[in-house]
Amino acid sequence: MRDALGAVQSVLVLGGNSDIALAIVDRLVEGRTRKVVLAVRRPESAQSTIDRLTAAGVAAEAIAFDALRTEEHSRILGDAFAKAGDFDLVISAFGMLADQDALDADPLYAVTVINANFTGAVTSGLIAADLLRKQGHGTLMMITSIAAVRGRADNFLYGATKAGQDLFSQGLGDSLVGSGVRVVVVRPGFVHTKMTEGLKPAPFATTVDKIADDVIAGFSKGRETIFAPSILRYVFALLIHAPRIIWRRLGG
């Protein structure tokens, strides 16, 4: 159960190899979290994380989950809840960047990106929300992106999928009012992770640790939308209104 000060006892991570999600989990296990399930494409790839968590006294497990295989989401999440009991927090953290060269070579490559980032997030999000609603409590944390707020020339496909996921999450959260379930939207800025390796950093680029600190702070306070780093909330409050000609120059 989540306690009065926002600490949670059990966490399910969809996309359990995400650097951001794991940094969040590391902070949670310093608090009350004693049960962690990482849903990843290849469970053996999360073994070192599982070992580290187990050594810290956490009941940790990796299960197989593929964002693209939406037909399996219901069974996988249902089994995870049935086996582990309640989850106080479900973090939806999977996603892929769109490789511009691949997209130029084959427009159908977009289907894969859309299915991974949007379709998969929607199906697993709906299923997780339903399971949380049945247990009457819990938070679904959807990690979208600051790229969801405005489109940019160099990552508009990624941004579009994240925008879809972001809007979906907001509406899903509103539909769950009164059920005891919350949906939290997290919009990280440019972060140095394995996903962004080799990319040119955007302004306010930051580290995974900073992101995780800001996410934990916002989550404990019960925020529904978390910008990380938190300064992006104010930066984008302005940038959202910038004319496109200016935005293009800023965006590079």
Added chain:
Amino acid sequence: MSPGSPSTALPSTPPEPSAELARTRATELFGWGRTAPTGADLRRPTSAIELRRALPDANPRGLLARGLGRSYGDAAQNSGGRVIETIDVASFTVHEAIEGADHVLVTADAGASIDRLLHSLVPQGLFVPVTPGTRYVTVGGAIAADIHGKNHHRKGSWCDHVESLRLQLADGSVVDIGPNSDPELYWATAGGMGLTGVILDATFRCPRIGSSRLLVDTDRAPDLDTVVELMATGDADYDYSVAWIDLMATGASMGRSVLTRGRFATAEEVGASSSADPFDYRAGVIASAPPFVPGGLLNKLTVRAFNELWFRKSPKLRRDELQTIPTFFHPLDMVGGWNRIYGPGGFLQWQFVIPFGTEATLRRIIEELSAAGCTSFLAVLKAFGPSNESPLSFPAPGWTLALDIPTGVSGLATLLDRLDDMVVEAGGRIYLAKDSRVRAELVPQMYPRLDEWRAIRERVDPQRRINSDLARRLSL
């Protein structure tokens, strides 16, 4: 959602048939601290028969009875399951007086509140055996939390005054239990946080009083040592005793307190100053907190100023002052919904007891709280008397301190975790009815007889058809 269903058949509609949804009133419930709400199927039966029907068809997450929701945390929540509010089934009977007895038996439905009882009992020259700082608690809640009050050092807690009670068990059957009838189950129900079954009604002893006024002595203590000394040496002379302590005072005035102690006055003692009926009882709400209060209203500055003012307006020493029942016992009840003044973030209460002889720990805890500048309104300090036979009842001989803290105070989680450790080290415990954040692993240390209680719960409810968020959070 069947396994392997095609993606087009995703749950766009809720899985239950609509008829079931129409009968279900899904509601978010929280405790008095307004933190950590959870969803439940809330029922509010209006008859005893309806109340008893609520249990058998509850879903696998079970059922929990809820009274007036004065537990601070999640004790009266049952996420995803059913919650029955008992407050509309609230009748009670005052039995015939027994010749020569100093009490009268009262049988009350679990949903009857101390507020309702007092309005009927006091004009008849009777009082409740125990009252907490609010009269808005039900008889069921009083048993489930085994509540205590200002008379604990002499009279013990609520369940020391119960003759018998009727409990609906998880299998739907109803048993009549008491200290002399299945005492094991009775004492597991006393302080059992509602987890042994649904308490239907109870018969308890209500003491006679000489008037509806109290003769109150007030002592203003400039620091912690003084108030501890006053209570240790003088409490035995009073029926009721409690100290309000200013936790924001630091340095030489750390722990400064106002100690009020008293007893019920006789009709003659009241007669000297009042021409009115000696059993006149009027208790009401004279103001209400606004429906929305922004966060941060209670900050270090405003709370410090309030505490200062309150300390200074108290007399240094006063004897035999006549006070009414609401003034002496339930001052906060004069403001309706006062829990809203902490703003949307809510607040929590932390209450512990540590044994006599560990005053050094008491001092260290108060030092830590003062140093942290916790925005805490007046906290309450009291010396408890002996504990009873209940494995989960909170009171134990020693010092109990209770304080309210807004959840927004930075570093609060780690501060309280550290203080919990000090409490455990001293051989103390925290009060489950107030808790909303203790570490689950500390509970068996605080309540060494927890396994005994678990065995009884296992006996009467092996399938956990009675459940609560508190029980889930603390793995009770």
